[in-house]
Amino acid sequence: MGITSHDVARLAGVSQPTVSRALRDDPRVSMATREKVKRAAQALNYVPSEAGRTLSTRATRRVGVIVTDLTNPFYPHVIAPLHDELSSLGYRMMLITERSDEAVAEEKLLDQSMDGVVLATATTDSRLPAQLERRGMPYVFLNRDTGRAGDFASVVDNEGGGRLVARELVALGHRRIAGVFGAANTTTGREREMGFRLALAEAGVGLPEDRVVRGAFEYDTGYRALPVLLDAAEAPTAVFCGNDVVAIGVLNAALAAGVKVPDDLTVIGFDDLPMAAWEVFRLTTVRHDLQELSRQAARLLVRRIAKEVDPAGERLVLPTEFVPRATHAHAR
Amino acid sequence: MGITSHDVARLAGVSQPTVSRALRDDPRVSMATREKVKRAAQALNYVPSEAGRTLSTRATRRVGVIVTDLTNPFYPHVIAPLHDELSSLGYRMMLITERSDEAVAEEKLLDQSMDGVVLATATTDSRLPAQLERRGMPYVFLNRDTGRAGDFASVVDNEGGGRLVARELVALGHRRIAGVFGAANTTTGREREMGFRLALAEAGVGLPEDRVVRGAFEYDTGYRALPVLLDAAEAPTAVFCGNDVVAIGVLNAALAAGVKVPDDLTVIGFDDLPMAAWEVFRLTTVRHDLQELSRQAARLLVRRIAKEVDPAGERLVLPTEFVPRATHAHAR
DNA sequence: TCATGGAATACATACGTATTCACAAGTGAA
């Protein structure tokens, strides 16, 4: 069935090691032999076996990417550039979408079937990083990290982004403000909330608990949050959402409830997904470079695999920018 | 670094082959030894090396999934259930997103690094299937196929779906009808168009070329198609779109152009993505079971890998259903 | 007592590549 380097060697009239060297352009093999071997390989349609190479070199040129929910519109925009960057660095991508840490770690990550791992949906209480650490498996965080020192992570200036939004809302005259923040066990959720709260506090604007909702970064979180917020003692005139997907949930709920955006309610997102620019939304949001975020993570992981990395950890932080569109207005 | 079965063998006081057999519960190993080995493996945190196993068994328990554009909202809804079904069948997923066939085939698919391939974005003119065939690499089509006999494919009754839409539009009194169909080199594009055209013809309704646009199954295709269609000699009162993503492009373009849906224009999609049900769209569309489509493909591939498959090809076709929401109305 | 057969385990080896080391042939200098 499979053609091996031995078959090529036989046809070319050389030894198997020479085939191995010739095809990788090892300078120790003479030009003449190299050509001869390559012609033989070509003739046989030889493709080196990945398994054999892996066993011999102890490198798989494969990287795992862990994501909880792929159908969340956010992740494809992370995974696509991640794939492309990894690919151009000579690595392939194994996609792993799992709910629970444990099974993944034992079965799939520790059997030496990949050289490293990208954690795209880490929570601060996950035990996975520690397990990877213990096994010496290189890994990096993408978008979210643990918030602890020593992480290798490609992240966004979430706190700065939260501040940006708070200042804009205050400048627009909003005082009854609400937040639909991300889950408390994610750094993205916590940091955006933190920056937002700090900047509000600096401006002397309060954020009472009945105008705060927290939940997963999902459509439903936003969709279900709006009615709750409208029920608050003092209904908000503006809502800052943990990310665009949540904001889109809020916008849809607003439409269902007959709440006019931005006249009755200002809605702000975070991420600036392509979808946010769609006519039906024209969502005012906070932009960061999602592609670069992913590419950076890929490069960081590859450097970590090569051990060309600061042992004390590296945290690459991308800046944010306020993107005004059509879902914000002055407070009435 | 890595713990091997030899280490376990030494600790347990048995030979390496006995470790291999004991851990896989080979009945030839006595209960007592099995327990002893398992305790030793546990103590050393032993995880069998994937590469060694692959080399020895010639099976990788890995499957490749090829998709062109992951950021297209359609694909995540295919890939997520595909991943889960493959996972429950004991296979892992390698994600490959490439534009051009050739490089992929040579480098990544034929090096024995996976047991099979799912083609999710095949075009009718792709040379990839033939290459896979020649190498004896098992593969199945998902959603799209080549339309030729002998395919192994999990697909939707596209023609039937197209017919459903045509009949509904005609019943609603529409006579000036338009189509934004998928690319001509995809079976999904062709078959939906074919069914639609046939049913229109049966009803004596024409579909002139200036009310037809074809393009990739992308948002932009729909967004850019609407102005073109509105420029037709007789502007349409209804548009059938190749899929939901295209329809959503049309809906956004309609909003931008001030065209009221459904009063001025009826818009129909295909797929019934979760997004289609969002309040901002409430898209009337054609539903099929996207999850089952993916699961079926996974199971079919696994059967093909195990050679438990009809050598003449197997084409699993899922039914469609019309889903009336809020983007259709009677013709004025 | 010894051959027979079954159970349990060990030995040897295959899988395909890459690498270390040894070796042969050729080159140039002393």
Next chain:
DNA sequence: TTCACTTGTGAATACGTATGTATTCCATGA
């Protein structure tokens, strides 16, 4: 002519697991 050195290639082996075959041990029956 000999020696040191370079260049090019092959032999042997490592990588970690699984499997076909041989071996050992023990119980059984004549």
